[in-house]
Amino acid sequence: MDRSQKEALVAEMNGLFNEANVVVVAQYSGLSVAEMTALRSKMRDAGANFKVTKNRLARLALEGTDYGSLSDKLKGPVGIAYSDDPVAAPKVVMEYAKANDKFVVIGGAMGATELDPEGVKSLASLPSLDELRGKLVGLVQAPATKIAGVLQAPAGQLARVLSAKAEQG
Structure with a gap:
């Protein structure tokens, strides 16, 4: 060389x-x-x-x-x-x-x-940079799915109550 x-x-x-x-x-x-x-x-x-x-x-x-x-x-x-x-x-x-x-x-x-x-x-x-990014995305998505589940729960309960009343009456 x-x-x-x-x-x-x-x-x-x-x-x-x-x-x-x-x-x-x-x-x-x-x-x-x-x-x-x-x-x-x-x-x-x-x-x-x-x-x-x-x-x-x-x-x-x-x-x-x-x-x-x-x-x-x-x-x-x-x-x-x-x-x-x-x-x-x-x-x-x-x-x-x-x-x-x-x-x-x-x-x-x-x-x-x-x-x-x-x-x-x-x-x-x-953990590697990609693993940390994946965990961060998971943490960001988790609250959104929990909020959607909480918001859907009352509507589902109301529908079950109305369905039960309709069966009784």
């Missing part, structure tokens, strides 16, 4: 980090190509990405972003997971780390807030 390609890669990664809402750093030493491909596939399905690059280039790309504090975690064979959804990347990374002991989460960051492995784990336990 020549200098111009490296500069282009650093610029591209810098743009990705500026747009990402969360970044997670993990060691992947000992994983096979098939395992890495499976991880990348899971990340794509969740709307996140996993990138492996030279640590020096990643450090340069992190400069000038909110995630500059992660530079000291880039030692050895590490990969960087990132996503727009603050829960997507941590959730996939933590699930993969549970299933594969060769994959170890080092830390991460959400904006300017640096996270240790426990912080990443707690972030992964939160």
Whole structure:
């Protein structure tokens, strides 16, 4: 890779980090190509990405972003997971780390807030943005259906009373 390609890669990664809402750093030493491909596939399905690059280039790309504090975690064979959804990347990374002991989460960051492995784990336990939207829609719809039920109840009771009187008389 020549200098111009490296500069282009650093610029591209810098743009990705500026747009990402969360970044997670993990060691992947000992994983096979098939395992890495499976991880990348899971990340794509969740709307996140996993990138492996030279640590020096990643450090340069992190400069000038909110995630500059992660530079000291880039030692050895590490990969960087990132996503727009603050829960997507941590959730996939933590699930993969549970299933594969060769994959170890080092830390991460959400904006300017640096996270240790426990912080990443707690972030992964939160519901995703789509799940929260679904719950919110359910909460908004619930009162409307309850109001409709309450408004229909007196009319139904009145109809049953009139029907009973008609049968008696």
